[in-house]
Amino acid sequence: MSHIGFFWQPRFVMGTFWGWLAASALLISSGCETRPGGMTGNGPGGSSKPLKYAYVTNGVADFWNVAEAGVRQAEKDLNSAGKSTKVEVRHPPDGVVDQKRMVQELLTLGVDGISISPIDPENQSDLLAEIAKQTIFITNDSDAPKSERLVYIGMDNYTAGRQCGEMIKEALPDGGKVMIFVGRLGQLNAKQRRQGIIDELLGRSVDPERYDEPGKELVGDKYTILDTRTDDFDLVKAKSLAQDAITRHQDLNCMVGLFAYNPPKLIDAVKDAGKVGKIQILGFDEDEGTLQGIQDGVMYGSCVQNPYQYGYQSVMMLDKIKSGDKSGIPEDKFIEIPVRKITKANVNEFWKELNQLLGKPAPEAK
Numbered sequence: 001m002s003h004i005g006f007f008w009q010p011r012f013v014m015g016t017f018w019g020w021l022a023a024s025a026l027l028i029s030s031g032c033e034t035r036p037g038g039m040t041g042n043g044p045g046g047s048s049k050p051l052k053y054a055y056v057t058n059g060v061a062d063f064w065n066v067a068e069a070g071v072r073q074a075e076k077d078l079n080s081a082g083k084s085t086k087v088e089v090r091h092p093p094d095g096v097v098d099q100k101r102m103v104q105e106l107l108t109l110g111v112d113g114i115s116i117s118p119i120d121p122e123n124q125s126d127l128l129a130e131i132a133k134q135t136i137f138i139t140n141d142s143d144a145p146k147s148e149r150l151v152y153i154g155m156d157n158y159t160a161g162r163q164c165g166e167m168i169k170e171a172l173p174d175g176g177k178v179m180i181f182v183g184r185l186g187q188l189n190a191k192q193r194r195q196g197i198i199d200e201l202l203g204r205s206v207d208p209e210r211y212d213e214p215g216k217e218l219v220g221d222k223y224t225i226l227d228t229r230t231d232d233f234d235l236v237k238a239k240s241l242a243q244d245a246i247t248r249h250q251d252l253n254c255m256v257g258l259f260a261y262n263p264p265k266l267i268d269a270v271k272d273a274g275k276v277g278k279i280q281i282l283g284f285d286e287d288e289g290t291l292q293g294i295q296d297g298v299m300y301g302s303c304v305q306n307p308y309q310y311g312y313q314s315v316m317m318l319d320k321i322k323s324g325d326k327s328g329i330p331e332d333k334f335i336e337i338p339v340r341k342i343t344k345a346n347v348n349e350f351w352k353e354l355n356q357l358l359g360k361p362a363p364e365a366k
Helices: 019-027 062-080 094-110 127-134 157-171 189-200 235-246 261-270 287-297 307-322 347-358
Strands: 051-056 085-090 113-114 136-140 152-154 174-184 223-230 254-257 280-283 301-305 334-335 339-345
Touching: 051 062, 051 094, 051 287, 051 307, 051 339, 062 085, 062 347, 085 094, 085 307, 094 127, 113 307, 127 136, 136 307, 152 157, 152 307, 157 189, 157 254, 157 280, 157 301, 174 189, 174 235, 174 261, 189 223, 189 235, 223 235, 235 261, 254 261, 261 280, 261 287, 287 301, 287 339, 339 347
Parallel strands: 051 085, 051 113, 113 136, 136 152, 152 334, 174 223, 174 254, 254 280, 280 301
Antiparallel strands: 301 339
């Protein structure tokens, strides 16, 4: 059984979960034995050469463990369909340099395609061009629209940022002072999430190209964005930045974490400061600490992605393109996996579904 879509409904599909499941299966699997342009595969009638794909993340986090589970399911499904397939997964712990080293190693191995979440696409243009020159190249989670990638699989991060802004308004209907926390702002997804939040809170028009430089206070009619703090994926630093913000800004009302590991660190800092309920916490993704915080009422809500599908659909799309079929690539080269808002009202249902997908026991409902 294909695992596409489970409780996320892409914008181009209407109807029930099962309708989306069937449509997605057709989208990914149709035409897999077509081989124009001399491309070969290892299905019936094709070459028996094993296929090697690669999935490269932008760091080390539980978020990417969920994505890898999707990768492994896709790998299993392809092998069950008679295609000898191996997917290499790489988690760079030390930023751009580490990601480049891993990608070049994969290219040396002669992988048939790479799906990557670029750390800093503006400054990785040479590396991304190298991938496109040597193999099939797609992006997921964070895009590189100026590169030669064939398709981006993920959510609209600017829209997701605005949706997070909407939840901040729900949590603080009378307004307040907000601080944003993130690993790095070089990634396009981080820039767009942050800007979406800012634009929503300041009542601005929709403009995904707008960008407010960090380091200055942004003041609106009801909400003030004090600053954006970056931790470079350093988990100890992530918590210390949150603690420092609480100490420096005694009137701080809200803390927002843009990457998966940020909200749990914000939760820890707020608990340590004895300010549970006084400082609202919001963020992104489905880290267990985040879901536990929402369930416990310590955190208001999170905009969750679907990393499982980022991994699953990346591998299936690489395989489809390798077979010579690009019919699944939309005209705008964007396959949207929509964001979902998780609050205390639906966290138990969401967490149960997520754990079922990962083969884990359901969390205890509260």
